[in-house]
Every structure is written in C-alpha cells, then in structure tokens.
Amino acid sequence: MKKLSFALLSVTVCMSLALAACGNNEANKTEEGNKPTDTSSPATATNSGGDEQASQLKPYKLTMFYPGTPQPDEAKVEEKMNEILTKKINATIDIQTIDWGAWNDKMNLMFATGEPADVIFTASWNGHAQNAKKGAFLELDELLNKYGKEILATENPKFLEGARIDGKLYAIPTNKEIGTSRGVVVRKDIAEKYNMNFSNVKTIADLEPFLKTVKEKEPGMTPLFESQTATIPTFASVRDALGDATIPGVISATGTDTKVYNYYETPEALDTFKVMRSFFTQGYINKDAATSKQSASDVAKAGKIFMWPEALKPGKDKELEATVGYPLQQIELTPAYITTGETTNSMLGISKTSKDPERAMMLINLLHSDKELLNLLDFGIEGVHYEKVSDNVIKLPAGTDPSKRTYNPGSAWMFGDQFLNYLWDNEDPTKWDKFKEFNNSAIASPGLGFVFDFEPVKSEVAVQNNIGPEFLAALEVGAVDPxxxxxxxxxxxxxxxxDKIIAEKQKQLDAFLAAKK
Structure with missing residues (x-):
C-alpha cells in the first residue's frame, strides 16, 4: 500500500478512535462553480437532503486522484456517487486511479505543470510535507471550519494536530486506527497444509524455515513477494522518521532516546540486509523485486505468492482476504506504536489548482459523514459488487470469482471515516472495539507531533531524494551484497x-521537545 521515495515506507495505515458517526452533513456553498471563490462570505448549502439549497450552487465536476489499480466498473460507481453528490452539493465526480508504480511520477508532473485537480490522496510516506511546502496543496483551516463540521465533530483531534506543518493544515487524515504494527501476511491454507507455527517468530530471520518449506514443496509459488513499494525491512521497522519518511534521520519509535541518527549506518541495518541477501540468493524472493512496481495484493490474487509485508492492525488479514480471495494470517514483527507518520499516512488534500476548493472540502466532509457515499467509493454498488448480510455486514454475490471482481480497489483505508465502513462477513464483528484496544496499547514515539521543516536544508534533501532510489530497493530486497x-x-x-540534515533535524527536534516541557 504505499510508495517508497527514500528512507522509510511508513505505511501505512494508522489512525483513530471514532466518536459517533453523523448521518447528516452541513456544508457551505460557493458562488462560483468553476473559479476560485471567496470563502469569507459563503452562503449555506445543507447536505442532508437539501435539494433546494444544493441547487443554488453551480454544477461542478470534482476530480479526485488516488493511487491504486483502476477498476473496470469505476464509471458505474461514479454514476451512483453522482446521484448523491448532485443532490447534496450539486457536483459530480471524476475518479482518477493511478497505478502505484506510476503514482509518484504522475503527481510530480501534476505539481510541476499545474494540471487542474481537486482532491488528491497524500501521505507522510509519500513526501506530503515537502509537497505542501512547495505549494502543491492549499491551507485548509478556514475551509475546514466552514465546510467540514462533521469532520471536526468526529475526527480524533490527534490526527488534525499531527497533520499540521508549521501550525497549518494541508490535508485531512482518514479517521481510523491511530497506531500501527508491522509484519507479514501469509496464505493460511499453505500454512495449515505444512503445520506451520508462527508463535515464536520475532524477527525477519525467524521467517526463513517457512520460506524454505514453500520453496521446496510448492513449485511455482513465490515464498516471499516484495517490490519497490513494499519490503520487509521497511515494514518491520520501529523507526520514527519525524514526520517525513522521505528524508533521512530517525529516532526509535518505541524507546526514549531522542538522538537523531542515520539508520543505514547502524549494525542493525547491515544485519537486516544480510538476512535479505540470504533470502534472495536462496530463491525465496521474486527476482524482479528491486524493480517491480506491482502491489502485493494485486499479485496475490493469482494465488502464486505465499508471504508479503504489510502494515498491520486488528483484522488486517481479514480485510485483505476480501481483496485476494482466500484466507490469510497475519504475523506481527513489531509492537504497536504511534508516530507522526502514523497520524498522517493516509490523507486527502486539496490541490492549489482546484477551481472550487469549497466544493472539494464539501466532498471530503461527505466522505467523513455520508455512509452511503463512502461505501460506494470503498466497495461499489449493492446488488452488483456485494450483497447485504445485515445493515452493516456485506458479502460477495453468489457465484462471484473473488479474483475477477469488477470493482475491488482495496483502498477503504484511504478515505473519510473508516468507522462508517461496512464489514465483510468474514471480519470480526467486534473489529472497531479491537481497534480501540489496539490504539490504547500502542507505544507513543517521543517525536509524536513533530514534523521536520526541511527548508534550511532543502538543497541537501533534494540530493538525498535522488540517492535513495539508486541503492535502497536493491539493498532491502537482497538483490545486492550489502x-x-x-x-x-x-x-x-x-x-x-x-550530516547537515541530521544536525538540522536534531536541532529542531530538541527545540520541539523543550517546548513541550
């Protein structure tokens, strides 16, 4: 689930406790449907079925960009979403799903050329702080206060505070689990076939016996799938990148030491890369791992891989089962922890090129409050892409081949308020209660809330961003001798x-910690 630009892939996934979900929604209207508008004197448009108020807004087509696999039935889902959006904010939507492998290049080009866009997925692991500093996203505090009342009523305040950069808000976090643990998921049927017991797995090296078994006894199956966007060394880390995983310099996310260091100079890094090199040379990892841009969940649908890395949370294996089409089991390699990266690893921002920022914020607000709209985006159309088991539980229609579904984006973690999401019939009905327990048990990094301001070292950061891709993926998948x-x-x-970047990070972190005391 996420694109590695340089140092760490903090993925995902990551956010909060929900309060009550509001079924109704208020937003304010804009006087200009196709031009930037004056947000200082808006009229009101009521989202809760207010046809008359919504009709006072000029029609507007919203564009929304996010990384994922384009879906065959995307247009059909858009059509159904448009029925709701037209009624509530007199808008329609054009969803632009960009393949993970092309996402960074597409966004960099958009930001450089000023291509029109409205709502864009963004994250700390994908250079959000840098892009915001460069002016790619609008400041949102005023828009949020006027058009995001449901967000303010239900979002855990930690998310909004964690997302601030120099005190300003440039994106709205998804409302979901606030902590994360890291590890892998495996095919449960294969694990049971060979009586695999994962109870003693604590480190990456502990995975070797299981990979060896699959290599020897399951010809044609890749024991461990990795790619540029997902490697075990990044998913199994407990490092806090201090607000932007694309910039080097970390502290421990689960300790008390606040000394900023370069992880790649540590004995731990060398030992980890040696393990990965051993896995690679023994044929446990796909040979194209260092260059592959495919997402593991997409590849897994073919049933030809046994294990892959994931950012974990309660029930993550069950969520993924709905995507890949067969039973999975998750194996934690780290404790649950919280960093600024976890509060900001799934957000929606508004592009500076939006011709109607007010309407864009209305859309984001609806994704945090309108259950029908959010579940359309997440799961598709009832009776076509799923069937209702009960009010909040769904299942695949009878006869559906899970590997050939026409709408299966697997991106529910990206949008709005996840606590409004339906549960698949294979998921734990107490899932959200377990999220609360998970959040309460998560260890808070001493750097929680800190976001590095790279402006004093922006030239050095630009250089580092070009160095990482040259070496990092190959080291992390074991394709080269570390x-x-x-x-x-x-x-x-x-x-x-x-060293200049590390020193500047340390200086800023020390000031942040001193101010907290």
Whole structure:
C-alpha cells in the first residue's frame, strides 16, 4: 500500500478512535462553480437532503486522484456517487486511479505543470510535507471550519494536530486506527497444509524455515513477494522518521532516546540486509523485486505468492482476504506504536489548482459523514459488487470469482471515516472495539507531533531524494551484497549533505521537545 521515495515506507495505515458517526452533513456553498471563490462570505448549502439549497450552487465536476489499480466498473460507481453528490452539493465526480508504480511520477508532473485537480490522496510516506511546502496543496483551516463540521465533530483531534506543518493544515487524515504494527501476511491454507507455527517468530530471520518449506514443496509459488513499494525491512521497522519518511534521520519509535541518527549506518541495518541477501540468493524472493512496481495484493490474487509485508492492525488479514480471495494470517514483527507518520499516512488534500476548493472540502466532509457515499467509493454498488448480510455486514454475490471482481480497489483505508465502513462477513464483528484496544496499547514515539521543516536544508534533501532510489530497493530486497553496496550508499549520502540534515533535524527536534516541557 504505499510508495517508497527514500528512507522509510511508513505505511501505512494508522489512525483513530471514532466518536459517533453523523448521518447528516452541513456544508457551505460557493458562488462560483468553476473559479476560485471567496470563502469569507459563503452562503449555506445543507447536505442532508437539501435539494433546494444544493441547487443554488453551480454544477461542478470534482476530480479526485488516488493511487491504486483502476477498476473496470469505476464509471458505474461514479454514476451512483453522482446521484448523491448532485443532490447534496450539486457536483459530480471524476475518479482518477493511478497505478502505484506510476503514482509518484504522475503527481510530480501534476505539481510541476499545474494540471487542474481537486482532491488528491497524500501521505507522510509519500513526501506530503515537502509537497505542501512547495505549494502543491492549499491551507485548509478556514475551509475546514466552514465546510467540514462533521469532520471536526468526529475526527480524533490527534490526527488534525499531527497533520499540521508549521501550525497549518494541508490535508485531512482518514479517521481510523491511530497506531500501527508491522509484519507479514501469509496464505493460511499453505500454512495449515505444512503445520506451520508462527508463535515464536520475532524477527525477519525467524521467517526463513517457512520460506524454505514453500520453496521446496510448492513449485511455482513465490515464498516471499516484495517490490519497490513494499519490503520487509521497511515494514518491520520501529523507526520514527519525524514526520517525513522521505528524508533521512530517525529516532526509535518505541524507546526514549531522542538522538537523531542515520539508520543505514547502524549494525542493525547491515544485519537486516544480510538476512535479505540470504533470502534472495536462496530463491525465496521474486527476482524482479528491486524493480517491480506491482502491489502485493494485486499479485496475490493469482494465488502464486505465499508471504508479503504489510502494515498491520486488528483484522488486517481479514480485510485483505476480501481483496485476494482466500484466507490469510497475519504475523506481527513489531509492537504497536504511534508516530507522526502514523497520524498522517493516509490523507486527502486539496490541490492549489482546484477551481472550487469549497466544493472539494464539501466532498471530503461527505466522505467523513455520508455512509452511503463512502461505501460506494470503498466497495461499489449493492446488488452488483456485494450483497447485504445485515445493515452493516456485506458479502460477495453468489457465484462471484473473488479474483475477477469488477470493482475491488482495496483502498477503504484511504478515505473519510473508516468507522462508517461496512464489514465483510468474514471480519470480526467486534473489529472497531479491537481497534480501540489496539490504539490504547500502542507505544507513543517521543517525536509524536513533530514534523521536520526541511527548508534550511532543502538543497541537501533534494540530493538525498535522488540517492535513495539508486541503492535502497536493491539493498532491502537482497538483490545486492550489502557488505559491498551499503558502504557506497552511505558514502554517497554523506557527500550529499546527510550530516547537515541530521544536525538540522536534531536541532529542531530538541527545540520541539523543550517546548513541550
């Protein structure tokens, strides 16, 4: 689920306790449907069935960009969403789903050329802080106060505070679990077939016996699938990248030490890369891992992979089962923890090129309050893409091949208020209660709430962003010898101003911690 630009992939996934979900929604109207509008004197448009008020708004087509696999029935889902959006805010929607492998390039091009857009998915692991500083996203506090009353009523305040950059809000976090743990998921049928017991798995190295079994006894199956966007070394880390995972310099997310360091210079990094090298040379990992841009869940639908890395939470294996089409089991390699990255790893921002920012915020607000609209986006159309088991539980229509579904984006974690989502019939009915327990047990990083301001070292950061892709994926999947390549990586980082970045991060973090006391 997420694109690695440089240092860490903090993925995902990540946010909060929900209060009560509001079924009704108020937003304010804009006087200009196709131009930037004056938000200082809006009229009101009521979202709760107010046809008359919504009709006073000029028609507007909203564009929404997010990373994922384009779905065959996307247009049909848009049509159903438009029925709700037209009634509530006199808008329609054009969903632009961009393949994960092309997402970064597409966004960088959009931001550089000023291509018109309204709502864009953004995250700390995908360079949100840098993009916001460069002016890619609008400041949202005023818009949120005027058009996001349901967000303010239901969103855990920690999310909004964690998403601030220099005190300003540039994106609205998804309302979901606030902590994360890291590990892998495996095919449950294969694990049971060979009586695999994962109770003693604590480290990456502990996974080897299971990969060896699959390699020897399941010809044609990849024991461990990795790609540029998902590797075990990043998913199994407990490092806090201090608000932006694309910039080097971390602290421990589960300890008390606040010294900022370069992870790649530690013995732990070398040992981890040696393990991955061993896995790779023994044929446990797909050979194209260092260059692959495919998402594991998409590849898994074919049933040819046994294990892959994931950011975990209660019931993550059950969520993924609905996507891949067969039973899974999750294996935690880290405790649950909370960093600023976890509060900001799934957000929706409004592009500076939006011609109607007010309407864009109305859309985001509806995704936090309108259960029907949100579940359309997440799961598709009732009777076509799923059937209701009960008011809040759904299942696949009879005869549906899970691997050939025409609307299965697997992106419910990206949008709005996840506590409004339907549950699949294979999921734990107490899932949301377990989310609360999970959040309460999560260890808070000492850097929680801190976001690094890279402006004083922006030239050095730009250099580092070009160095990472040259080395990191190959090291993390084991495609190269770390004892030979890792020193070259570190040398190049240092030549590109690494130590200056580390010193600046330390300075800012020390000031942040002092201000908290």
């Amino acid at each position: 004892e030979e390549v890792l020193p070259k990586f570190i040398e190049k980082m240092k030549a590109g101003g690494l």
